Amino acid sequence: MASLDNTADVSGTGKVSLSGRNSATPKRRSGIQLAPYLFLFPTVGLLFLFSILPMLSGFWMSLHSIDVIRGTSTFTGLANYSQLLRDRQFGLSVFNTAWYTLTVVPLIVICSIGIAVFVRKSRPARVLARVGFYIPFVLSPVVVATSWRWLLNEDLGVIDGFMKWAGLSTIPWLSADFPARLSVVLASVWNLVGFYMLMVLAGLSQISQELYESARIEGAAKWQQFWHITLPLLKPTILLVVILATVHATQAFETILLLTAGGPGSATRLVVQNMYESAFGRLQPGYGVAQAVVLFPVILFVAWLQMRVLKQEGVI
Amino acid sequence: MSAEARRKIGSVAYDFCALAVCLVFLIPVLWAVLSAFQPSRSLFVFPPNFDPRGFSLDNFRAVFATGDVPRYAMNSLIVATTSSLITVIASSMAGFALAKYHFLGRQLIFLVIISVLLIPLQVLMVPVFLILKTLGWINTLIGIIIPPAATATGTFMMRQYILGIPDELLEAARIDGASDWRIYWRVILPLSAPALGAVGILSFTWRWNDYLWPLIVINNQQNYTLQLSLANLVGTNTVEWGTLLAYATLAMIPVLIVFVSFQRYFLKGSLSGAVKG
Numbered sequence: 001m002a003s004l005d006n007t008a009d010v011s012g013t014g015k016v017s018l019s020g021r022n023s024a025t026p027k028r029r030s031g032i033q034l035a036p037y038l039f040l041f042p043t044v045g046l047l048f049l050f051s052i053l054p055m056l057s058g059f060w061m062s063l064h065s066i067d068v069i070r071g072t073s074t075f076t077g078l079a080n081y082s083q084l085l086r087d088r089q090f091g092l093s094v095f096n097t098a099w100y101t102l103t104v105v106p107l108i109v110i111c112s113i114g115i116a117v118f119v120r121k122s123r124p125a126r127v128l129a130r131v132g133f134y135i136p137f138v139l140s141p142v143v144v145a146t147s148w149r150w151l152l153n154e155d156l157g158v159i160d161g162f163m164k165w166a167g168l169s170t171i172p173w174l175s176a177d178f179p180a181r182l183s184v185v186l187a188s189v190w191n192l193v194g195f196y197m198l199m200v201l202a203g204l205s206q207i208s209q210e211l212y213e214s215a216r217i218e219g220a221a222k223w224q225q226f227w228h229i230t231l232p233l234l235k236p237t238i239l240l241v242v243i244l245a246t247v248h249a250t251q252a253f254e255t256i257l258l259l260t261a262g263g264p265g266s267a268t269r270l271v272v273q274n275m276y277e278s279a280f281g282r283l284q285p286g287y288g289v290a291q292a293v294v295l296f297p298v299i300l301f302v303a304w305l306q307m308r309v310l311k312q313e314g315v316i
Numbered sequence: 317m318s319a320e321a322r323r324k325i326g327s328v329a330y331d332f333c334a335l336a337v338c339l340v341f342l343i344p345v346l347w348a349v350l351s352a353f354q355p356s357r358s359l360f361v362f363p364p365n366f367d368p369r370g371f372s373l374d375n376f377r378a379v380f381a382t383g384d385v386p387r388y389a390m391n392s393l394i395v396a397t398t399s400s401l402i403t404v405i406a407s408s409m410a411g412f413a414l415a416k417y418h419f420l421g422r423q424l425i426f427l428v429i430i431s432v433l434l435i436p437l438q439v440l441m442v443p444v445f446l447i448l449k450t451l452g453w454i455n456t457l458i459g460i461i462i463p464p465a466a467t468a469t470g471t472f473m474m475r476q477y478i479l480g481i482p483d484e485l486l487e488a489a490r491i492d493g494a495s496d497w498r499i500y501w502r503v504i505l506p507l508s509a510p511a512l513g514a515v516g517i518l519s520f521t522w523r524w525n526d527y528l529w530p531l532i533v534i535n536n537q538q539n540y541t542l543q544l545s546l547a548n549l550v551g552t553n554t555v556e557w558g559t560l561l562a563y564a565t566l567a568m569i570p571v572l573i574v575f576v577s578f579q580r581y582f583l584k585g586s587l588s589g590a591v592k593g
Contacts (some may be wrong), residue, residue, distance in 0.1 A: 138575045
């Protein structure tokens with residue numbers, strides 16, 4: 001991979017790497033040098049123990065029926081997987097995850113572009129937005145869920161309070177199927193959009209002002225400039241936003257678990273919650289992991305896309 | 317009115333508009349904080365009370381009656397600081413090796429580290445739990461400190477930054493007879509302070525906010541983190557809303573302080589796509 005050494009600087013310092021392809025490196029020129037391996041040991045060791053090994057043993061576990069209490073496991077082949085096909089709860093959680101991802105990702109893309117384009121025109125607005133819109137992203141899932149449960153609380157919440165005050169009928173935000181699905185999507189978009197807006201702002205700042213200048217002289221309207229200059233030149237950023245947001249969405253779990261606990265019924269139950277409960281609630285770890293493994297190809301595909309885009313952008 | 321003055325007014329109006337949008341956006345959290353200060357009699361009243369003279373700290377006092385909150389806060393602080401310290405050291409060492417050495421297997425190791433980023437957490441939850449059980453780390457703080465301490469994101473950010481440190485400096489140190497470790501400690505670490513800061517601050521926030529790891533690993537009260545104990549209170553319906561919101565307000569203060577004081581580091585983090593902790 002020739003691009004390895006010519007890494008673009010993403011740390012935001014504006015410095016260009018001085019280490020070219022044939023860079024002189026600190027090394028003893030004879031014999032095997034030990035130092036880099038020792039430097040890598042803590043990271044690689046921990047990643048092996050807590051990411052790579054668990055992933056491999058996850059595949060192994062999904063082929064077994066495991067008795068957690070006695071600590072025994074029996075090989076059952078694909079039994080866990082065939083059980084999946086008959087599990088309607090699992091089917092529903094796959095549907096919910098798809099629904100959730102397909103609403104959250106486009107909303108994040110649209111909102112992050114919208115906010116970024118709106119605030120970029122003046123410096124105070126940009127500075128303000130960088131803090132204000134990013135705050136939800138640094139809050140913990142527990143705090144986000146608590147705040148939203150309070151906001152959307154039936155009877156006691158401020159939204160319903162306002163509706164009653166205005167003489168409107170209230171909405172069962174978290175206790176009816178469709179409103180609950182919508183609430184979960186809204187809370188997630190609110191939680192994540194600031195992070196992606198920063199990425200879009202950075203992308204926008206790469207677009208040369210001269211392009212807009214000449215478009216103005218040609219008499220192009222604002223929306224024409226947006227459509228013919230901003231959007232096409234923003235394409236790499238948008239692609240990255242789509243991919244990262246998809247990864248975010250498919251792994252979403254904590255906020256939703258705390259916000260609705262997957263309810264009402266199973267209306268907002270996503271795959272991750274389903275597998276968490278199989279493994280830790282019903283003590284069927286093998287079956288739990290099998291659910292994750294089934295989704296693995298999807299996530300792998302998204303990951304592959306991500307690698308391709310990052311490589312194209314010269315990040316890795 | 318001159319065109320100049322009109323433009324000025326226009327731009328001020330625009331900035332106020334942006335401020336208004338920001339405030340509306342932040343309503344869910346602002347509202348929670350505002351409610352935390354309301355005495356229980358005015359908590360459910362609409363239109364709400366914005367008059368500071370009617371505020372009270374009762375809810376915050378009630379928080380401390382729900383459990384050993386100072387202890388949970390201490391646990392959270394221990395976990396977040398030690399874990400992010402380990403992250404900073406481990407990822408700067410790995411980043412140094414990947415950026416400045418040529419050795420057998422470098423590209424392979426780098427690719428493996430990057431692809432760990434892409435392993436979905438779902439697959440890992442159960443097996444990691446079993447590994448922690450084998451190690452005897454269930455119900456210990458170590459069990460939440462060590463497993464997430466090595467991050468691909470951190471390593472990646474450090475490598476990118478260290479690539480920009482001129483090789484001449486390292487050569488000069490080597491000619492002076494400095495060992496590899498000394499070069500790392502005396503040259504690399506001081507020069508990569510901004511990146512160390514970014515990685516440290518991001519991982520402090522991740523570990524402070526963590527809910528999933530503590531949920532899986534910890535089940536005795538004395539090892540609860542703030543997030544875990546708050547989440548458990550939200551689940552039960554026995555605690556009053558005012559208390560919950562005061563608790564949430566307390567739990568968000570440290571990350572908000574860190575975020576506002578080190579805002580530019582977060583910007584760097586998100587530009588390098590640092591999504592996962």
